Amino acid sequence: MQDILGSVRRSLVFRNPGGDERGFGSGLVEKIGSSLRKSRFGLFSKPPLRSLSSFLKDDAPPIRWRKGELIGCGAFGRVYMGMNLNSGELLAVKQVSIAASGASKEKTQAHIRGLEEEVKLLKNLSHPNIVRYLGTAREEDSLNILLEFIPGGSISSLLGKFGSFPESVIRMYTKQLLLGLEYLHKNGIMHRDIKGANILVDNKGCIKLADFGASKKVVELATINGAKSMKGTPYWMAPEVILQTGHSFSADIWSVGCTVIEMATGKPPWSQQYQEVAALFHIGTTKSHPSIPEHLSSEAKDFY
CATH class of the missing domain: 3.30.200.20 (Phosphorylase Kinase; domain 1)
Incomplete structure (x- = not known):
């Protein structure tokens, strides 16, 4: 668990994809647009x-x-x-x-x-x-x-009903989320779409990771070049996912951090400032990381 908590802290600092940044923005816009079109319209070969x-x-x-x-x-x-x-x-x-x-x-x-x-x-x-x-x-x-069947619904729906969560609830949910994610990673699986809407809560406060439609075995990603595909939801995406420079388990950890912010504020990071496409551009071209909510304790802030 200490290893994965350490990864959380490190991953929430922007990973610079490297290379010359001159003329970088226009190329990213084209790449984002192309990826969104492919993702939206499902350009895959027909399964039998x-x-x-x-x-x-x-x-x-x-x-x-x-x-x-x-x-x-x-x-x-x-x-x-x-x-x-x-x-x-x-x-x-x-x-x-x-x-x-x-x-x-x-x-x-x-x-x-x-x-x-x-x-x-x-x-x-x-x-x-x-x-x-x-x-x-x-x-x-x-x-x-x-x-x-998980009767409580998703974290996202609970935020809509009750507003942002107190730190004690965030801590309890995050610990369970990390345990589930640790299990996936030990089995070579990346979830690739961690967010409040894909985390379910039962009536006793036990959380369950759900919606594995974007998930892949790491060995399969390496084989089909899928580690450079853009999967996920914009506000929770890691920079390397947006830039399609290749990503690994750390992209899931970035999304965990964004989900913690979602639970603490009731909204995903950057959603107050940017629409989805603009958020993709911002995350991919800046060196900033999500703002840490001021009302959190020093221990919670140190988690980042």
């Missing part, structure tokens, strides 16, 4: 849908479940509450439609590939601070990932 069922086949018997109310939605799918009809356990069901056509089909297929990668990772994870994978279910026009 005919192999999807075989890929998702589990050794365990399929879960009998029933879909309940809608509890969340995103660009490519929805999240429902579900019930395991054998055990009575409540589930979170991540559902994505696979019955699309044309340009929409291309985007959906790219997202399905991401879900395949997410399932592959989740199947092998077991830690109290990581959301538990329960299984998959294929329907005629949709793919469902069955996950542990």
Whole structure:
């Protein structure tokens, strides 16, 4: 734990990507724009849908479940509450439609590939601070990932309901976040999208890292040149991720620091001064690091 805490302190000082900075800004704007377009429109090759069922086949018997109310939605799918009809356990069901056509089909297929990668990772994870994978279910026009249901919602939603957290709560959540992240890193996995919206809280204050859609094994990143891809959410991104100069576990640690600021202030760093694209430019071209909230104790400030 001391090693990872040390990494947190070091990572929140801006890592200069090196090289001559003259004419640097215009090149970055082009790079950011290109990466955002690729990320938004999902420019990937088509995955073979005919192999999807075989890929998702589990050794365990399929879960009998029933879909309940809608509890969340995103660009490519929805999240429902579900019930395991054998055990009575409540589930979170991540559902994505696979019955699309044309340009929409291309985007959906790219997202399905991401879900395949997410399932592959989740199947092998077991830690109290990581959301538990329960299984998959294929329907005629949709793919469902069955996950542990966390009743408290995300840190982001709790900030919306209760405002910024007291330091005692920040400390408790951050410790658990680091334990979950330490487990991932020891298993060679980078999360690549740590933020309040991807951290769930149960009714006893136990936090669970969720949403592994952007996550990758480090060995896979090295193989496919993915360590230079821009994944994540702008306000929480490390400079080297934005600049696509290659990143490692330290990028996750940077995002942890940004999440601590999010919990302390109720908003992600830089969001009060910059829109998302402007924030990318600022983080990538300046030597500044996130401002530490003044109201925090000296011990909390030393954490940075």
